[in-house]
Amino acid sequence: xxxxxxxxxxxxxxxxxxxxxxxxxxxxxxxxxxxxxxxxxxxxxxxxxxxxxxxxxxxxxxxxxxxxxxxxxxxxxxxxxxxxxxxxxxxxxxxxxxxxxxxxxxxxxxxxxxxxxxxxxxxxxxxxxxxxxxxxxxxxxxxxxxxxxxxxxxxxxxxxxxxxxxxxxxxxxxxxxxxxxxxxxxxxxxxxxxxxxxxxxxxxxxxxxxxxxxxxxxxxxxxxxxxxxxxxxxxxxxxxxxxxxxxxxxxxxxxxxxxxxxxxxxxxxxxxxxxxxxxxxx
Amino acid sequence: xxxxxxxxxxxxxxxxxxxxxxxxxxxxxxxxxxxxxxxxxxxxxxxxxxxxxxxxxxxxxxxxxxxxxxxxxxxxxxxxxxxxxxxxxxxxxxxxxxxxxxxxxxxxxxxxxxxxxxxxxxxxxxxxxxxxxxxxxxxxxxxxxxxxxxxxxxxxxxxxxxxxxxxxxxxxxxxxxxxxxxxxxxxxxxxxxxxxxxxxxxxxxxxxxxxxxxxxxxxxxxxxxxxxxxx
Numbered sequence: 001x002x003x004x005x006x007x008x009x010x011x012x013x014x015x016x017x018x019x020x021x022x023x024x025x026x027x028x029x030x031x032x033x034x035x036x037x038x039x040x041x042x043x044x045x046x047x048x049x050x051x052x053x054x055x056x057x058x059x060x061x062x063x064x065x066x067x068x069x070x071x072x073x074x075x076x077x078x079x080x081x082x083x084x085x086x087x088x089x090x091x092x093x094x095x096x097x098x099x100x101x102x103x104x105x106x107x108x109x110x111x112x113x114x115x116x117x118x119x120x121x122x123x124x125x126x127x128x129x130x131x132x133x134x135x136x137x138x139x140x141x142x143x144x145x146x147x148x149x150x151x152x153x154x155x156x157x158x159x160x161x162x163x164x165x166x167x168x169x170x171x172x173x174x175x176x177x178x179x180x181x182x183x184x185x186x187x188x189x190x191x192x193x194x195x196x197x198x199x200x201x202x203x204x205x206x207x208x209x210x211x212x213x214x215x216x217x218x219x220x221x222x223x224x225x226x227x228x229x230x231x232x233x234x235x236x237x238x239x240x241x242x243x244x245x246x247x248x249x250x251x252x253x254x255x256x257x258x259x260x261x262x263x264x265x266x267x268x269x270x271x272x273x274x275x276x277x278x279x280x281x282x
Numbered sequence: 283x284x285x286x287x288x289x290x291x292x293x294x295x296x297x298x299x300x301x302x303x304x305x306x307x308x309x310x311x312x313x314x315x316x317x318x319x320x321x322x323x324x325x326x327x328x329x330x331x332x333x334x335x336x337x338x339x340x341x342x343x344x345x346x347x348x349x350x351x352x353x354x355x356x357x358x359x360x361x362x363x364x365x366x367x368x369x370x371x372x373x374x375x376x377x378x379x380x381x382x383x384x385x386x387x388x389x390x391x392x393x394x395x396x397x398x399x400x401x402x403x404x405x406x407x408x409x410x411x412x413x414x415x416x417x418x419x420x421x422x423x424x425x426x427x428x429x430x431x432x433x434x435x436x437x438x439x440x441x442x443x444x445x446x447x448x449x450x451x452x453x454x455x456x457x458x459x460x461x462x463x464x465x466x467x468x469x470x471x472x473x474x475x476x477x478x479x480x481x482x483x484x485x486x487x488x489x490x491x492x493x494x495x496x497x498x499x500x501x502x503x504x505x506x507x508x509x510x511x512x513x
Contacts (some may be wrong), residue, residue, distance in 0.1 A: 030447075033457060033460075034456065034457065034460035036461070036464050040457075040460065040461050040464070041457040041458070041460075041461055042461065043288050043289075043292070043461070044292065045292050045295070045296040045454075045457075069367075069447060069449070070447060070449055070453060070457060071447045072444075072445060072446070072447055075354075075355065075446065075447070078355055078358075078359075079355075079358075079447075082355075082358040082359065082362075082364060083364060084358060084364045084366075164456065164460065165460075166459065166460045166463045166464070166468070166471070169463065169468060170463070170468045170471055173468050189464050190464065193463065193464045193465055193466070193467060194463075194467055194468060250461075250464055250465055251465055
């Protein structure tokens with residue numbers, strides 16, 4: 001029967017995919033690619049962003065390949081913790097409750113939380129958080145945790161959680177909620193794209209971002225990552241990546257990235273970062 | 283306008299292939315398991331029948347998303363079985379579809395009159411021969427219309443695989459509207475979702491047209507299924 005042979009074909013295909021997934025020294029990187037400028041997917045489906053390019057550069061310096069997958073934020077710690085994925089690179093704040101599941105690298109970025117409101121709103125950072133209003137945040141993020149702590153402290157604020165950060169912004173624009181709390185770079189990116197919203201203020205939380213691996217670091221990756229970040233800083237690559245991604249126009253960065261990524265494929269880490277920074281800021 | 287074309291192209295090149303592969307894989311797995319399950323439920327010995335019935339009840343009674351999460355996170359947490367996301371989705375949704383398909387085939391088998399089995403046995407066919415040459419060809423034709431329904435439903439169930447990070451049509455849709463709302467604004471989210479809806483609709487339509495064609499090709503003129511034997 002034709003249908004049976006088709007099914008067998010499909011099953012063989014699955015078996016094939018299994019073996020591909022099981023072998024190879026390529027490290028699997030998980031990232032919630034809905035969060036510019038740290039990680040997102042460009043108009044051609046290329047995954048780029050600060051975190052991802054730092055990982056790519058480390059891979060070149062330390063001699064390993066990486067394979068990046070788009071992940072849902074809610075399961076990223078579970079899947080890295082279980083060893084299904086090798087490295088998490090997703091703008092993750094180093095937090096004790098997360099350290100129960102995964103091990104973090106040394107901090108590579110310090111971030112603060114920002115509050116987004118509608119542009120015509122009269123709320124400021126204090127009234128938005130303590131005036132009995134509704135604040136949106138992405139599930140399981142430090143921003144959501146911040147509001148939960150406020151509520152626990154008896155402050156009059158309501159939290160609404162979203163699976164994706166952009167959906168919180170959409171609800172803010174539509175008037176279903178009064179404010180959104182999110183890390184500063186992503187908030188600035190949203191406010192730049194949308195004239196209907198603006199950043200009401202920044203809360204200095206001094207959160208440290210870390211890359212993460214399964215608990216106990218079974219593949220010995222943290223040393224490679226920490227040493228890699230140090231090398232990138234010494235080479236000036238790190239500053240160039242910051243200059244390329246932070247506070248620049250996303251469309252411009254995407255074009256710059258596509259024009260420069262060939263250099264990284266050839267192993268030229270320094271050339272890649274400097275060209276990316278130059279083109280993105282032109 | 284160019285943004286729409288660009289997004290459509292990305293949906294078709296980077297999302298559609300995985301959706302099609304998943305749909306084929308699910309329907310294939312479901313067919314491969316569903317057909318024997320149906321026969322065992324009708325002709326099997328009593329304990330076998332109970333077993334098949336239990337399997338079918340289990341997989342039809344649990345929401346698809348719960349099954350996906352059980353196969354993906356549950357197995358890894360409890361038994362250290364690490365299936366790739368694609369395999370988790372294929373298994374969870376495939377087993378579920380096999381339970382639904384087994385009911386489609388069971389209904390088809392049972393609507394072939396019992397007299398036909400008796401007649402086949404009376405001319406000296408064994409039970410297996412009767413199933414193979416008399417029941418199966420008729421049941422197969424009868425099962426095409428309800429199977430069309432299962433195809434339409436399974437095709438859209440594949441979107442649930444996006445929850446565990448399988449890069450199919452729905453996940454790609456999310457990635458595109460995320461980027462677009464950062465660049466062109468939030469009103470674009472609706473546009474991108476409509477594009478995804480259009481692709482799902484077109485796939486369902488094309489699949490249904492194909493299956494109706496198969497149905498009409500297989501039809502035997504003047505053939506009727508009637509006549510129940512009174513016991």
